[in-house]
Amino acid sequence: MLLRLALELLCIITSVTSDRYQLVPRPLDSVIPERFYEQNGRVNQPPLITLTEPETIQNEPLYMLIIVRSSSHHFQRRDAIRLTWGNVSDTAEGRVSLVFVVGKSADPTVHSLLLLESQQHKDLLYVGFEDTYANLTLKDLAVFQYARKLMAHCQYLAIAGDEIVLDxxxxxxxxxxxxxxVAINQHQSEGVRELSICYEFPCCTPVIRENSSKYLVQNGYYEGTLYPSYCSGTFFVIHMGLVGEIYNMMLDTPFFMPDDVWLGIIYQKLGNRVIPNKDYWFLNTIMNPGVLSRINIPDQK
Known part of the structure; x- marks a missing residue:
């Protein structure tokens, strides 16, 4: 009896601590401001308020979970995805499931329609904070908080925008x-941590300080003048085994926008290596929604 209780306690402790991370010291030549490496306890506090969660995903084995970041009022885009590229469940490697994450709308009509959409399709992760550009980092945190629950049942997490068609x-x-x-385990045994397969923007992009720009970053949020390398937020893939570490690092890393640069800082603090990939599987569909193909994006140097 005592042995069984001890084993159960060990399982509980392991489940809580197994996704903690080891902070990689800041390189002397890093462009990331030092304060992002300072560990003064958690600066971002969970849990996030969730209004609805998807019912389409049970505790079934998944090869890939695709979470599409969508604005609350983009009803037509979500319907188009459900009818086209998102209408895929079985692949040669296993099941694929798709979830939309949306934020709260101040418009009561939109709010009511989102609740109806959730009831009808059962694929909305509807979070209780305002759906704004400034809150995209919160939306990222919500994505990883939700994905963390599925780590034991899924192999890959893919994150996409709702403006694309995905192959x-x-x-x-x-x-x-x-x-x-097999390949990822081999790399990890060799001391290489592979985090994200994505289109990588290399270091060192200048920080935008123009007041008229949507991408303005004040010194109080990011004191440096250059960004580190980071993944394009349009679409990227992460091995599910790393989701817990990323989530916990998110809680210990001050928010700022752009959110894809913020994620880039988190990757580097974890010592993960991005796998740059120029062969993309999507097209931006805002101007040409009828096209589906693989395209090649040239190096940006």
Whole structure:
């Protein structure tokens, strides 16, 4: 009896602590301001308020969970995704499920429609903070908070915007060929931590300080003049085994925008290596929603 209780306690402790991270010291030549490496306890506090959670995902094995970041009023985009590229569940490597994450709307009509949409499709992660550009970092935190619950049942997490058409079969085939569990475990045994397969913006992009720009960053949020390398937020893939570490690092890293740069800082604090990939599986569909193909994006140097 005592042995069983001890084993159960060990399982509880392991489940709580297994996704803690080891902070990599800040390199002397890093462009990231020192304050992002200061550990003074958690600066961002969970839990986030969730109004509805998807009912389409149970405790079933998944090869990939795709979470689409969508604005609350983008009803037509979500419907278009459900009818086209998002209408995929079975692939050669396993099941794929898709979830939309949306923020709260101040418009009561939009709020009511979101609740109806959630009841109808059961695929909305509807979080209780305002859906604004300034809150995109909060939305990222909500994505990882939710994905963390599914770590034991899923192999990959993909994050996308709602403005794209995605070739899911191309993504799955790429992962199966080049970055399956065997390859990732081999790299980890060699001391290489692979985090994200994405289009990488290399260091060192200048920080925008123009007051008229949507991407203005005040000195109080980011004191440096250059950004580190980071993944394009339009679409990227993460091995699910790292989601817990990323989530906890998010809680210990001050928020600021742009959110994809913030995630880039988190990657570097964890010592993870981004896998740059120029062969993209999506098209921006705002101007041409009828096209679905793989495209090649040239190096940005």
């Amino acid at each position: 899911i079969s191309g993504v799955v085939q790429f992962l199966a060929d080049a970055y399956d569990d």
